[in-house]
Amino acid sequence: MADLFDATTIKNMALGNRLVRSATWEGMCEADGRPTPKLTGFYQTLAAGGIGLIISGYTFVRPEGKQMRGKMGIHTDEFADSFRAMTGAVHAAGGRIAVQLVHAGGQTDTANAGRRPLAPSALKLAQYPEVPEELSRAEIQAIIDAFGQGARRARAWGFDAVQLHGAHGYLINQFLSPLTNRRTDLYGGTIDNRCRFLMEVYQRVREAVGPDFPVLIKLSAADNLAGGLSLDDALVAATKLSAAGIDAIEVSAGTPASGKQSPVRADIDAEDKEAYNLDLARAVKKVVRCPVMVVGGFRSFDVAEEAVRESGMDYISMARPLIREPDLPKRWLAGDRRPATCISCNGCFLPGIKEGGIYCVQEKKKKT
Ligand SMILES: Cc1cc2nc3c(=O)[nH]c(=O)nc-3n(C[C@H](O)[C@H](O)[C@H](O)COP(=O)(O)O)c2cc1C
Secondary structure (H helix, E strand, O other), X not given: OOOOOOOEEEOOEEEOOOEEEOOOOOOOEOOOOOEOXXXXXXHHHHHHOOOOEEEEEEEEOOHHHOOOOOOEEOOOHHHHHHHHHHHHHHHHOOOOEEEEEEOOOOOOOHHHHOOOOEEOOOOOOOOOOOOOEEOOHHHHHHHHHHHHHHHHHHHHOOOOEEEEEEOOXXXXXXXXXXXXXXXXXXXXXXXXXXXXXXXXXXHHHHHHHOOOOOEEEEEEOOOOOOOOOOHHHHHHHHHHHHHHOOOEEEEEOOOOOOHHHOOOOOOOXXXXXXXXXXXXXXXXXXXXXOOXXXXXXXXXXXXXXXXXXXXXOOEEEEOHHHHHOOOHHHHHHOOOOOOOOOOOOOOOHHHHHHOOOOOOHHHHHHHO
Protein backbone atom coordinates (compact mmCIF):
# COMPACT_ATOMS: atom_id res chain seq x y z
CA MET A 1 0.00 0.00 0.00
CA ALA A 2 1.26 3.49 -0.87
CA ASP A 3 2.62 5.47 2.07
CA LEU A 4 3.35 9.18 2.62
CA PHE A 5 6.98 8.34 3.26
CA ASP A 6 7.55 6.22 0.16
CA ALA A 7 10.58 7.15 -1.91
CA THR A 8 9.50 7.81 -5.52
CA THR A 9 10.90 9.14 -8.78
CA ILE A 10 9.52 11.53 -11.37
CA LYS A 11 11.69 10.98 -14.47
CA ASN A 12 15.26 11.41 -13.18
CA MET A 13 14.21 13.23 -9.99
CA ALA A 14 14.38 11.01 -6.90
CA LEU A 15 12.14 12.15 -4.03
CA GLY A 16 12.45 10.97 -0.45
CA ASN A 17 8.72 11.12 0.36
CA ARG A 18 5.37 12.16 -1.07
CA LEU A 19 5.22 15.57 0.64
CA VAL A 20 5.62 18.68 -1.54
CA ARG A 21 6.04 22.33 -0.58
CA SER A 22 3.55 24.00 -2.92
CA ALA A 23 4.72 27.20 -4.60
CA THR A 24 4.66 30.07 -2.11
CA TRP A 25 5.69 33.62 -3.05
CA GLU A 26 8.13 34.63 -0.32
CA GLY A 27 8.69 38.32 -1.18
CA MET A 28 12.44 37.90 -0.70
CA CYS A 29 13.84 38.96 -4.10
CA GLU A 30 15.35 42.22 -5.31
CA ALA A 31 13.09 44.64 -7.22
CA ASP A 32 14.41 43.24 -10.53
CA GLY A 33 13.61 39.64 -9.49
CA ARG A 34 17.09 38.51 -8.43
CA PRO A 35 16.90 35.96 -5.59
CA THR A 36 18.60 36.98 -2.34
CA PRO A 37 20.73 34.97 0.12
CA LYS A 38 17.77 35.28 2.53
CA LEU A 39 15.59 33.31 0.09
CA THR A 40 18.33 30.73 -0.43
CA GLY A 41 18.50 30.28 3.35
CA PHE A 42 14.70 29.92 3.49
CA TYR A 43 14.79 27.07 0.94
CA GLN A 44 17.73 25.43 2.67
CA THR A 45 15.74 25.38 5.92
CA LEU A 46 12.79 23.78 4.11
CA ALA A 47 15.05 21.13 2.57
CA ALA A 48 16.58 20.37 5.97
CA GLY A 49 13.03 19.96 7.34
CA GLY A 50 12.59 16.86 5.22
CA ILE A 51 10.15 17.93 2.49
CA GLY A 52 10.37 15.65 -0.59
CA LEU A 53 10.16 18.45 -3.15
CA ILE A 54 10.23 22.25 -2.87
CA ILE A 55 8.39 24.19 -5.55
CA SER A 56 9.72 27.75 -5.63
CA GLY A 57 7.56 30.82 -5.34
CA TYR A 58 6.06 31.88 -8.67
CA THR A 59 8.78 33.21 -10.95
CA PHE A 60 8.11 35.55 -13.85
CA VAL A 61 9.43 34.69 -17.31
CA ARG A 62 9.13 38.27 -18.63
CA PRO A 63 9.22 41.51 -16.64
CA GLU A 64 5.61 42.48 -17.47
CA GLY A 65 4.55 39.11 -16.01
CA LYS A 66 5.51 40.26 -12.49
CA GLN A 67 2.73 40.64 -9.96
CA MET A 68 3.98 41.29 -6.43
CA ARG A 69 6.96 42.93 -4.77
CA GLY A 70 9.85 40.61 -3.99
CA LYS A 71 8.79 38.13 -6.70
CA MET A 72 11.49 36.06 -8.40
CA GLY A 73 12.40 36.48 -12.08
CA ILE A 74 14.05 34.03 -14.48
CA HIS A 75 13.94 36.33 -17.52
CA THR A 76 17.67 37.08 -17.75
CA ASP A 77 20.95 35.14 -17.87
CA GLU A 78 22.39 37.69 -15.42
CA PHE A 79 20.96 35.90 -12.37
CA ALA A 80 22.88 32.65 -13.01
CA ASP A 81 25.14 32.89 -9.94
CA SER A 82 22.30 33.68 -7.51
CA PHE A 83 20.18 30.80 -8.82
CA ARG A 84 23.09 28.36 -8.80
CA ALA A 85 23.78 29.29 -5.16
CA MET A 86 20.11 28.57 -4.37
CA THR A 87 19.88 25.15 -6.03
CA GLY A 88 23.30 24.20 -4.62
CA ALA A 89 22.20 25.06 -1.07
CA VAL A 90 19.02 22.96 -1.40
CA HIS A 91 20.95 19.99 -2.78
CA ALA A 92 23.56 20.30 -0.01
CA ALA A 93 20.72 19.95 2.51
CA GLY A 94 19.46 16.81 0.73
CA GLY A 95 16.49 18.52 -0.96
CA ARG A 96 15.02 18.80 -4.44
CA ILE A 97 13.71 22.02 -5.96
CA ALA A 98 11.51 22.89 -8.94
CA VAL A 99 10.98 26.43 -10.18
CA GLN A 100 7.41 27.60 -10.79
CA LEU A 101 7.23 29.54 -14.08
CA VAL A 102 4.50 32.16 -14.42
CA HIS A 103 3.23 35.11 -16.36
CA ALA A 104 0.67 37.12 -14.41
CA GLY A 105 -1.18 38.32 -17.53
CA GLY A 106 -3.96 40.69 -16.49
CA GLN A 107 -3.65 39.80 -12.83
CA THR A 108 -1.17 42.59 -12.05
CA ASP A 109 -0.97 46.36 -12.29
CA THR A 110 1.07 48.91 -14.19
CA ALA A 111 3.32 49.57 -11.18
CA ASN A 112 4.50 45.94 -11.00
CA ALA A 113 4.35 45.12 -14.73
CA GLY A 114 6.15 48.30 -15.79
CA ARG A 115 3.51 48.77 -18.49
CA ARG A 116 -0.22 48.28 -18.96
CA PRO A 117 -0.84 44.58 -18.16
CA LEU A 118 -1.39 42.15 -21.05
CA ALA A 119 -4.14 39.52 -21.11
CA PRO A 120 -6.05 37.30 -23.55
CA SER A 121 -8.86 39.88 -23.71
CA ALA A 122 -9.22 43.50 -22.59
CA LEU A 123 -11.90 43.06 -19.92
CA LYS A 124 -12.92 44.81 -16.72
CA LEU A 125 -13.09 41.98 -14.18
CA ALA A 126 -12.98 41.56 -10.40
CA GLN A 127 -9.72 39.58 -10.62
CA TYR A 128 -7.95 42.30 -12.68
CA PRO A 129 -6.70 45.44 -10.88
CA GLU A 130 -6.84 47.33 -14.21
CA VAL A 131 -8.36 46.77 -17.64
CA PRO A 132 -5.49 44.97 -19.44
CA GLU A 133 -4.48 45.27 -23.08
CA GLU A 134 -5.36 42.39 -25.43
CA LEU A 135 -2.32 40.33 -26.39
CA SER A 136 -1.34 40.41 -30.06
CA ARG A 137 -0.35 37.15 -31.78
CA ALA A 138 3.28 38.36 -31.80
CA GLU A 139 3.17 39.02 -28.04
CA ILE A 140 1.67 35.57 -27.42
CA GLN A 141 4.59 34.01 -29.31
CA ALA A 142 7.10 36.13 -27.36
CA ILE A 143 5.65 34.94 -24.04
CA ILE A 144 5.68 31.29 -25.16
CA ASP A 145 9.32 31.78 -26.08
CA ALA A 146 10.02 33.35 -22.67
CA PHE A 147 8.60 30.25 -20.91
CA GLY A 148 11.02 28.15 -22.97
CA GLN A 149 13.96 30.41 -22.13
CA GLY A 150 13.07 30.33 -18.43
CA ALA A 151 12.94 26.53 -18.48
CA ARG A 152 16.28 26.33 -20.27
CA ARG A 153 17.87 28.54 -17.61
CA ALA A 154 16.26 26.49 -14.83
CA ARG A 155 17.79 23.28 -16.08
CA ALA A 156 21.21 24.86 -16.65
CA TRP A 157 21.17 26.41 -13.15
CA GLY A 158 20.54 23.18 -11.28
CA PHE A 159 16.79 22.99 -10.73
CA ASP A 160 15.47 19.43 -10.57
CA ALA A 161 12.22 20.24 -12.41
CA VAL A 162 10.06 23.09 -13.67
CA GLN A 163 6.41 23.66 -12.87
CA LEU A 164 4.11 25.71 -15.12
CA HIS A 165 1.69 27.89 -13.17
CA GLY A 166 -1.63 27.04 -14.80
CA ALA A 167 -3.77 27.97 -11.80
CA HIS A 168 -5.15 30.82 -9.65
CA GLY A 169 -6.13 33.19 -12.45
CA TYR A 170 -2.69 33.82 -13.98
CA LEU A 171 -2.05 33.94 -17.73
CA ILE A 172 -2.30 30.21 -18.59
CA ASN A 173 -5.50 30.01 -16.52
CA GLN A 174 -6.73 33.25 -18.20
CA PHE A 175 -6.45 31.55 -21.59
CA LEU A 176 -8.23 28.41 -20.33
CA SER A 177 -11.13 30.23 -18.69
CA PRO A 178 -14.11 31.43 -20.76
CA LEU A 179 -14.52 34.27 -18.27
CA THR A 180 -11.16 35.86 -19.11
CA ASN A 181 -10.70 34.58 -22.68
CA ARG A 182 -13.16 36.09 -25.17
CA ARG A 183 -10.84 35.86 -28.15
CA THR A 184 -12.24 35.00 -31.55
CA ASP A 185 -8.95 33.77 -33.05
CA LEU A 186 -7.31 30.33 -32.69
CA TYR A 187 -6.59 31.00 -28.97
CA GLY A 188 -10.20 31.49 -27.90
CA GLY A 189 -13.69 30.05 -28.21
CA THR A 190 -13.81 26.24 -27.95
CA ILE A 191 -11.98 24.50 -25.11
CA ASP A 192 -9.54 23.10 -27.69
CA ASN A 193 -8.68 26.66 -28.71
CA ARG A 194 -8.51 27.86 -25.09
CA CYS A 195 -5.99 25.06 -24.41
CA ARG A 196 -3.77 26.16 -27.32
CA PHE A 197 -1.63 28.66 -25.37
CA LEU A 198 -1.03 26.13 -22.56
CA MET A 199 -0.09 23.37 -24.97
CA GLU A 200 2.25 25.62 -26.95
CA VAL A 201 3.92 26.72 -23.71
CA TYR A 202 4.26 23.07 -22.66
CA GLN A 203 5.78 22.05 -26.03
CA ARG A 204 8.25 24.95 -25.98
CA VAL A 205 9.30 24.15 -22.42
CA ARG A 206 9.68 20.47 -23.29
CA GLU A 207 11.86 21.33 -26.30
CA ALA A 208 14.00 23.54 -24.05
CA VAL A 209 14.62 20.96 -21.30
CA GLY A 210 14.53 17.70 -23.28
CA PRO A 211 12.60 14.48 -22.76
CA ASP A 212 14.31 13.39 -19.52
CA PHE A 213 13.65 16.46 -17.40
CA PRO A 214 10.51 16.65 -15.24
CA VAL A 215 7.95 19.22 -16.41
CA LEU A 216 5.07 19.64 -13.95
CA ILE A 217 2.03 21.88 -13.87
CA LYS A 218 -0.16 23.40 -11.16
CA LEU A 219 -3.61 23.41 -12.74
CA SER A 220 -6.81 24.97 -11.51
CA ALA A 221 -9.42 22.27 -11.96
CA ALA A 222 -12.14 24.95 -11.58
CA ASP A 223 -12.24 28.74 -11.17
CA ASN A 224 -15.01 28.55 -8.55
CA LEU A 225 -16.59 31.55 -10.30
CA ALA A 226 -19.85 31.89 -12.26
CA GLY A 227 -18.93 31.62 -15.95
CA GLY A 228 -15.35 30.62 -15.14
CA LEU A 229 -13.32 27.49 -15.89
CA SER A 230 -15.39 24.35 -15.20
CA LEU A 231 -14.13 20.96 -14.09
CA ASP A 232 -15.15 19.50 -17.47
CA ASP A 233 -12.97 22.02 -19.33
CA ALA A 234 -10.09 21.46 -16.90
CA LEU A 235 -10.33 17.71 -17.53
CA VAL A 236 -9.88 18.36 -21.26
CA ALA A 237 -6.71 20.31 -20.46
CA ALA A 238 -5.46 17.58 -18.09
CA THR A 239 -6.12 14.88 -20.70
CA LYS A 240 -4.19 16.80 -23.35
CA LEU A 241 -1.27 17.42 -20.98
CA SER A 242 -1.11 13.79 -19.98
CA ALA A 243 -1.12 12.65 -23.61
CA ALA A 244 1.62 15.17 -24.43
CA GLY A 245 3.89 13.81 -21.66
CA ILE A 246 3.51 16.10 -18.63
CA ASP A 247 5.24 14.50 -15.63
CA ALA A 248 2.81 15.50 -12.85
CA ILE A 249 -0.29 17.64 -12.36
CA GLU A 250 -0.78 19.48 -9.06
CA VAL A 251 -4.49 20.19 -8.63
CA SER A 252 -5.70 23.46 -7.14
CA ALA A 253 -8.75 25.66 -7.77
CA GLY A 254 -10.06 29.21 -7.55
CA THR A 255 -8.81 32.70 -8.27
CA PRO A 256 -8.31 35.68 -5.96
CA ALA A 257 -11.87 36.73 -6.96
CA SER A 258 -13.42 33.42 -5.78
CA GLY A 259 -14.20 34.63 -2.22
CA LYS A 260 -14.50 31.75 0.26
CA GLN A 261 -13.51 29.31 -2.48
CA SER A 262 -10.21 31.05 -3.23
CA PRO A 263 -7.03 28.93 -3.56
CA VAL A 264 -5.92 30.02 -0.05
CA ARG A 265 -8.96 29.37 2.17
CA ALA A 266 -8.95 30.74 5.70
CA ASP A 267 -9.78 29.09 9.04
CA ILE A 268 -9.10 25.43 8.32
CA ASP A 269 -9.86 24.38 11.90
CA ALA A 270 -11.55 20.97 11.47
CA GLU A 271 -10.69 17.85 9.49
CA ASP A 272 -13.79 18.24 7.33
CA LYS A 273 -12.51 21.64 6.11
CA GLU A 274 -9.18 20.13 5.04
CA ALA A 275 -8.25 18.74 1.62
CA TYR A 276 -10.64 21.13 -0.08
CA ASN A 277 -9.50 20.31 -3.64
CA LEU A 278 -9.43 16.54 -3.17
CA ASP A 279 -12.65 15.79 -5.11
CA LEU A 280 -11.33 17.78 -8.08
CA ALA A 281 -7.97 16.00 -7.87
CA ARG A 282 -9.70 12.60 -7.83
CA ALA A 283 -11.55 13.57 -11.01
CA VAL A 284 -8.26 14.59 -12.64
CA LYS A 285 -6.60 11.35 -11.51
CA LYS A 286 -9.23 9.36 -13.40
CA VAL A 287 -8.35 10.91 -16.79
CA VAL A 288 -4.53 11.07 -16.65
CA ARG A 289 -1.61 8.64 -16.67
CA CYS A 290 0.83 10.93 -14.83
CA PRO A 291 1.15 11.33 -11.04
CA VAL A 292 -1.29 13.73 -9.37
CA MET A 293 -0.45 16.12 -6.54
CA VAL A 294 -3.18 17.79 -4.53
CA VAL A 295 -2.95 21.06 -2.58
CA GLY A 296 -5.32 23.00 -0.36
CA GLY A 297 -5.88 22.81 3.37
CA PHE A 298 -3.91 19.69 4.34
CA ARG A 299 -3.21 19.95 8.08
CA SER A 300 -3.66 16.47 9.62
CA PHE A 301 -1.38 13.52 9.05
CA ASP A 302 -4.39 11.18 8.84
CA VAL A 303 -6.12 13.27 6.17
CA ALA A 304 -2.93 13.38 4.10
CA GLU A 305 -2.29 9.68 4.52
CA GLU A 306 -5.88 8.81 3.61
CA ALA A 307 -5.65 10.94 0.44
CA VAL A 308 -2.67 8.79 -0.60
CA ARG A 309 -4.03 5.43 0.52
CA GLU A 310 -7.72 5.72 -0.25
CA SER A 311 -7.94 8.39 -2.97
CA GLY A 312 -4.84 7.38 -4.91
CA MET A 313 -3.09 10.75 -4.66
CA ASP A 314 0.59 10.46 -5.53
CA TYR A 315 1.76 13.56 -3.65
CA ILE A 316 0.35 15.87 -0.95
CA SER A 317 1.29 19.52 -1.25
CA MET A 318 1.24 22.14 1.49
CA ALA A 319 2.10 25.84 1.62
CA ARG A 320 1.07 27.65 4.83
CA PRO A 321 1.85 24.82 7.31
CA LEU A 322 5.47 24.87 6.15
CA ILE A 323 5.81 28.61 6.75
CA ARG A 324 5.05 27.96 10.40
CA GLU A 325 6.81 24.59 10.67
CA PRO A 326 9.44 24.05 7.97
CA ASP A 327 10.38 20.80 9.73
CA LEU A 328 6.82 19.37 9.73
CA PRO A 329 7.82 16.41 7.46
CA LYS A 330 10.61 15.41 9.87
CA ARG A 331 8.27 15.75 12.85
CA TRP A 332 5.69 13.46 11.23
CA LEU A 333 8.37 11.01 10.11
CA ALA A 334 9.74 10.87 13.66
CA GLY A 335 6.32 9.74 14.88
CA ASP A 336 4.86 13.00 16.23
CA ARG A 337 1.72 12.90 14.12
CA ARG A 338 -0.12 15.85 15.66
CA PRO A 339 -1.64 18.16 13.00
CA ALA A 340 0.24 21.12 11.58
CA THR A 341 0.01 24.07 13.96
CA CYS A 342 -0.93 26.49 11.12
CA ILE A 343 -4.33 28.09 11.85
CA SER A 344 -4.81 29.33 8.26
CA CYS A 345 -5.12 32.98 9.35
CA ASN A 346 -3.31 34.15 6.16
CA GLY A 347 -1.31 36.62 8.27
CA CYS A 348 1.84 35.39 6.47
CA PHE A 349 1.11 37.50 3.36
CA LEU A 350 1.51 40.93 4.96
CA PRO A 351 5.17 40.66 6.06
CA GLY A 352 5.94 39.55 2.48
CA ILE A 353 4.59 42.86 1.28
CA LYS A 354 5.74 45.13 4.11
CA GLU A 355 8.78 43.57 5.76
CA GLY A 356 10.83 41.98 2.99
CA GLY A 357 9.68 38.40 3.46
CA ILE A 358 6.86 36.12 4.64
CA TYR A 359 6.85 34.52 8.07
CA CYS A 360 4.29 33.07 10.48
CA VAL A 361 2.82 35.95 12.48
CA GLN A 362 1.43 33.52 15.10
CA GLU A 363 4.94 32.20 15.84
CA LYS A 364 6.21 35.77 16.13
CA LYS A 365 3.37 36.64 18.57
CA LYS A 366 4.36 33.67 20.75
CA LYS A 367 7.95 34.91 20.96
CA THR A 368 7.11 38.55 21.84
C1 LIG B 1 2.08 33.56 1.23
C2 LIG B 1 1.55 32.68 0.12
C3 LIG B 1 2.11 32.79 -1.15
C4 LIG B 1 1.63 31.96 -2.18
N1 LIG B 1 2.26 32.01 -3.41
C5 LIG B 1 1.92 31.13 -4.39
C6 LIG B 1 2.67 31.05 -5.58
O1 LIG B 1 3.67 31.74 -5.77
N2 LIG B 1 2.26 30.15 -6.51
C7 LIG B 1 1.19 29.32 -6.32
O2 LIG B 1 0.90 28.50 -7.18
N3 LIG B 1 0.48 29.36 -5.18
C8 LIG B 1 0.83 30.22 -4.21
N4 LIG B 1 0.16 30.21 -3.01
C9 LIG B 1 -0.92 29.21 -2.81
C10 LIG B 1 -0.36 27.94 -2.19
O3 LIG B 1 0.59 27.31 -3.00
C11 LIG B 1 -1.48 26.91 -1.91
O4 LIG B 1 -2.08 26.56 -3.15
C12 LIG B 1 -2.55 27.44 -0.96
O5 LIG B 1 -1.96 28.21 0.08
C13 LIG B 1 -3.33 26.29 -0.31
O6 LIG B 1 -2.48 25.40 0.36
P1 LIG B 1 -2.25 25.42 1.96
O7 LIG B 1 -3.62 25.26 2.57
O8 LIG B 1 -1.37 24.25 2.23
O9 LIG B 1 -1.64 26.72 2.31
C14 LIG B 1 0.58 31.04 -1.96
C15 LIG B 1 0.03 30.95 -0.67
C16 LIG B 1 0.51 31.75 0.36
C17 LIG B 1 -0.09 31.61 1.74
